[in-house]
Amino acid sequence: MIKSFFSLMRPPLLSSTSFSPCPLSPYLPHRTSRAFSASTFKLMSSPMEMSPILYRPIEYVERMEYYEPGGYHPVKIGDYFLNRYRIVHKLGHGTYSTIWLAQDETSNKNVAVKVCRASFNALEIGMLAKLSAPSSDRGRAIIPSILDRFNIQGPNGDHVCLVTSPARMSVSDAKKESWISLFQLEVARAIAAQLVIAVQYIHSQRFVHGDLHQGNILFLPSCEFTAELPTEKIYKKYGEPEFEPVNRLDGQKLPTGVPEHGVVPIWLGEASENVTLLESRILLSDFGEAFSPAQEKKFESHAPLLIRPPEARFEPTKSLTSSSDIWSLACTIWDIIAQKTLFEGIMTDEDDMTCQQIGLLGPLPTEWQEKHGESIHQSKYLNRSLEGHFEKTVQKARIRARMPSLGSEEQNALLSMFRSMLSFKPENRPSAQQVLESEWMVNWALPEYEKIRNSQCYMWRWL
Numbered sequence: 001m002i003k004s005f006f007s008l009m010r011p012p013l014l015s016s017t018s019f020s021p022c023p024l025s026p027y028l029p030h031r032t033s034r035a036f037s038a039s040t041f042k043l044m045s046s047p048m049e050m051s052p053i054l055y056r057p058i059e060y061v062e063r064m065e066y067y068e069p070g071g072y073h074p075v076k077i078g079d080y081f082l083n084r085y086r087i088v089h090k091l092g093h094g095t096y097s098t099i100w101l102a103q104d105e106t107s108n109k110n111v112a113v114k115v116c117r118a119s120f121n122a123l124e125i126g127m128l129a130k131l132s133a134p135s136s137d138r139g140r141a142i143i144p145s146i147l148d149r150f151n152i153q154g155p156n157g158d159h160v161c162l163v164t165s166p167a168r169m170s171v172s173d174a175k176k177e178s179w180i181s182l183f184q185l186e187v188a189r190a191i192a193a194q195l196v197i198a199v200q201y202i203h204s205q206r207f208v209h210g211d212l213h214q215g216n217i218l219f220l221p222s223c224e225f226t227a228e229l230p231t232e233k234i235y236k237k238y239g240e241p242e243f244e245p246v247n248r249l250d251g252q253k254l255p256t257g258v259p260e261h262g263v264v265p266i267w268l269g270e271a272s273e274n275v276t277l278l279e280s281r282i283l284l285s286d287f288g289e290a291f292s293p294a295q296e297k298k299f300e301s302h303a304p305l306l307i308r309p310p311e312a313r314f315e316p317t318k319s320l321t322s323s324s325d326i327w328s329l330a331c332t333i334w335d336i337i338a339q340k341t342l343f344e345g346i347m348t349d350e351d352d353m354t355c356q357q358i359g360l361l362g363p364l365p366t367e368w369q370e371k372h373g374e375s376i377h378q379s380k381y382l383n384r385s386l387e388g389h390f391e392k393t394v395q396k397a398r399i400r401a402r403m404p405s406l407g408s409e410e411q412n413a414l415l416s417m418f419r420s421m422l423s424f425k426p427e428n429r430p431s432a433q434q435v436l437e438s439e440w441m442v443n444w445a446l447p448e449y450e451k452i453r454n455s456q457c458y459m460w461r462w463l
């Protein structure tokens with residue numbers, strides 16, 4: 001059901017099941033790929049219920065099928081929440097929410113209001129509240145702060161709303177906006193450093209994030225945008241909201257609870273190669289898959305297949321742990337540094353993913369091989385290697401894009417970090433703290449982070 005709906009929506013280029021090296025980015029027309037956001041990616045890997053009514057898909061806009069009892073709330077531009085938050089634009093959408101830019105009329109700041117689906121499990125909020133409690137840990141600054149929280153009632157139910165600071169774009173948005181899908185080296189290093197610091201902080205608080213992909217890494221906007229920019233200036237600079245009519249495929253009237261118009265999200269971002277070091281401050285968002293292993297066992301991973309740790313498949317009776325985050329963290333750091341993802345494919349499956357992992361990383365542990373037979377070893381990926389993939393998707397890609405490539409010492413340090421993080425058995429992977437202490441982090445990534453840590457705007461977040 002899920003797949004067949006997607007094949008209806010997907011243009012021919014993307015419906016291919018062949019493993020083209022970079023299915024989404026540089027070769028699609030400008031901005032087209034934003035319609036296939038991280039959340040779309042995720043939808044394919046999460047269980048979901050579908051409304052029986054189908055709607056004409058609208059580019060860049062959430063699927064109208066989710067406006068149903070228990071689903072999204074039909075937010076309109078101009079809505080006031082709590083007589084305080086005036087909705088001025090749309091920021092984005094995910095599987096569980098729509099996210100809106102609002103003017104906080106009490107503080108006169110621009111904020112993000114995440115309006116969750118009515119069936120949303122509020123556990124995420126509790127976790128985020130704990131992680132965003134004041135702390136002197138440098139990782140705390142990379143976790144979004146909950147500025148306010150309230151509920152609204154609507155035709156589709158009762159919706160939790162979270163107010164946080166607005167972000168500019170995600171790492172995946174910045175790469176999709178670019179023809180070369182690469183960040184400047186110092187920017188990639190700074191993002192990777194912050195991500196590891198954030199994960200180390202989350203693990204130190206005894207949580208596992210569970211969904212560490214590029215779509216959940218958000219760039220902070222300028223201080224000017226958050227603190228001062230009035231709505232008229234935002235519209236002048238970034239454009240007024242664009243509305244697209246919502247139509248059912250069967251031509252019938254829209255049911256209650258479905259908006260008459262979809263709102264195209266504002267684009268505050270820029271192409272990856274144009275992001276400067278000072279603009280590379282990030283927040284790690286989306287704690288919808290997070291859990292506390294001390295209190296809860298979690299056997300199934302809903303992370304996108306491309307970053308999903310192999311133990312979710314091969315050790316289904318063991319609970320996921322912080323080591324599962326380390327695997328996904330390695331895949332995501334790769335994606336930040338390279339032009340193409342570590343593992344590839346849009347409509348891929350677990351067998352293919354295992355074949356790709358063996359191709360890049362070598363044979364599976366013996367007990368996993370025995371469990372799953374030999375068939376997965378007979379694959380087209382066998383002549384690959386991590387080093388070869390690195391040469392192609394990082395070094396040569398950077399040279400082609402006329403960007404500096406990595407020196408051999410840095411390359412060796414980085415590959416050695418990847419190798420340890422991508423150990424098949426979770427118990428063989430380093431902890432986030434050990435990753436922070438790795439040669440690449442200490443000598444290349446953390447020094448770039450230190451440069452932005454002391455920037456004026458960064459300090460502003462603490463005032």
Ligand SMILES: Nc1ncnc2c1ncn2[C@@H]1O[C@H](COP(=O)(O)OP(=O)(O)OP(=O)(O)O)[C@@H](O)[C@H]1O
Pocket residue numbers: 037038039042091092093094095096097098099112164165166167168169170215216218285286288
């Ligand atoms: N504070 C924010 N500022 C700007 N954009 C945001 C913000 N929060 C989220 N977004 C945008 O909305 C998208 C979805 O957000 P988020 O991941 O929090 O949603 P979700 O409903 O939990 O979905 P999913 O788990 O499918 O990603 C993000 O990828 C980003 O593009």
